[in-house]
Structure formats: C-alpha cells, structure tokens
Amino acid sequence: MADxxxxxxxxxxxxFGALCAVLIFGRLLPLAQDPGRLPGPDLMLAMVFCxxxxxxxxxxxxxxxxxxxxxxLLLMRPPGLMAGFVVLATEFLRSRRAALxxxxxxxxxxxxxxxxxxxxxxxxxxxxxxxxxxxxxxSVLFSGLMTSLTYPLITGVLRIGFGLRRAGPAxxxxxxxxx
Numbered sequence: 001m002a003d004x005x006x007x008x009x010x011x012x013x014x015x016f017g018a019l020c021a022v023l024i025f026g027r028l029l030p031l032a033q034d035p036g037r038l039p040g041p042d043l044m045l046a047m048v049f050c051x052x053x054x055x056x057x058x059x060x061x062x063x064x065x066x067x068x069x070x071x072x073l074l075l076m077r078p079p080g081l082m083a084g085f086v087v088l089a090t091e092f093l094r095s096r097r098a099a100l101x102x103x104x105x106x107x108x109x110x111x112x113x114x115x116x117x118x119x120x121x122x123x124x125x126x127x128x129x130x131x132x133x134x135x136x137x138x139s140v141l142f143s144g145l146m147t148s149l150t151y152p153l154i155t156g157v158l159r160i161g162f163g164l165r166r167a168g169p170a171x172x173x174x175x176x177x178x179x
Contacts, residue, residue, distance in 0.1 A: 005057075012058030015162060016051055020044055020067045024074055039139045041146035044071060045119065046154040048086060049112045052093040053100050054158070054166050061087050081126055085119045101166060105152075113148035120144045 023044050044067075051059055068083035093100065093115065100108060120140050127134035134140075158164040 009058050012051075012055055012164075013060070013063055016048075016059055017063065017067060019047060020071070023047070024071050027075060039135075039143040039146070041150040042116075042120075042143060043147075043150065043154065044068070045086065045116060046112075046147050046151045047158065048090060049093060049115060050151065050155045050158055051164065052090045053097075053108055053112065054155075054164050056094045056097050057167065059090070061091060064090055078127065078130075078132055082119075082123055085122050085126075089115050089119045105155075109148075109151055112151055113144075116147050116151075117141075117144045120147075 048059070048064060048068075065083050065087045068086045069080055071077075072079050072082050093112075096111075100111065103111075120143060124134055124137060124140045
C-alpha cells in the first residue's frame with residue numbers, strides 16, 4: 001500500500017516535470033513572434049495549480065521552484081521572480097486542500113482564477129518596484145484571463161489523458177505531504 005503511494009508520488013512528479021519541459025520547449029520554438037500579437041495563456045501556471053488542487057502530494061515546493069526557475073532562465077524572465085510567486089501560490093492552495101477537496105468545479109475554477117491573477121499582478125508589481133521593464137498591464141490582465149479560461153481545458157486533459165484525479169479520503173488527511 002505504501003509502496004503504491006510512493007510510486008504514484010514519484011510518477012506524478014516525473015510526469016509534471018516532463019510536461020513542463022515540453023511546455024517550455026514549445027515556448028522556445030520561434031513560431032509567430034509578431035510584435036503586436038496578444039499574449040496567450042500560461043499553460044504551466046494553469047497546470048501547476050490544477051495539480052496542486054488535485055494531487056498536492058505529488059509536487060514538492062522544491063520541484064515547483066526548480067521547474068519555474070529553469071523556465072524563468074530559459075524564457076528570459078527575471079530569475080526567480082515568477083518561481084517565487086508560484087511557490088507561494090501553490091503553498092497557499094496546498095494549505096487549503098481540505099476545503100478545496102469537496103467544492104464544485106466552478107468554485108475551484110474561481111479560486112484558481114483569483115490565484116492566477118494575484119500571481120501575475122504580483123509579478124507585474126515587483127517588476128515595476130525593481131525598475132525592470134514590465135509588460136503592459138493590459139497584456140498581463142489578458143494573459144491572466146486566457147490562463148483562467150484554459151484552466152478547465154487543462155484540468156480535462158490532465159484528468160482524461162493522464163488520470164490526474166482528486167485524492168480520495170482513504171489516502172490520508174495530509175495526502176502524504178512533502179513537509
């Protein structure tokens with residue numbers, strides 16, 4: 001029983017890392033780099049929040065931080081800024097896992113959407129405070145909207161395609177947390 005849980009935890013962590021690598025690689029491809037193009041959704045952000053709501057036992061804060069730090073470096077964002085905000089947001093969702101376990105999907109979607117906007121606006125505020133060149137507020141808000149709208153799609157793909165389901169009550173009240 002315990003071996004199965006450990007195997008599921010490491011399989012989930014490996015799958016998360018592999019999917020993030022594919023998404024980062026997809027963002028690095030030089031496809032349609034028009035300067036006036038509207039920003040798309042942040043699929044990694046939607047995916048990590050979906051994973052955190054459904055199976056928080058499979059993702060450690062260290063794994064999330066490392067993956068998003070690597071994404072920061074490769075996507076030429078301020079190193080560690082997005083990674084730090086995402087780790088804080090995922091720990092917020094992890095701490096609310098008992099409340100999120102039994103709510104309907106629409107309420108989950110609303111909470112995750114609010115969390116997405118908080119992360120993106122915090123990143124925008126930090127880039128302004130540190131006198132970096134921030135993207136326009138309109139593009140950040142549009143990206144947040146697109147990310148929020150793709151959350152149900154990401155949830156469906158992870159559920160149907162990869163079997164990512166909510167942890168059941170038999171799997172323990174702390175879901176075998178990472179610490």
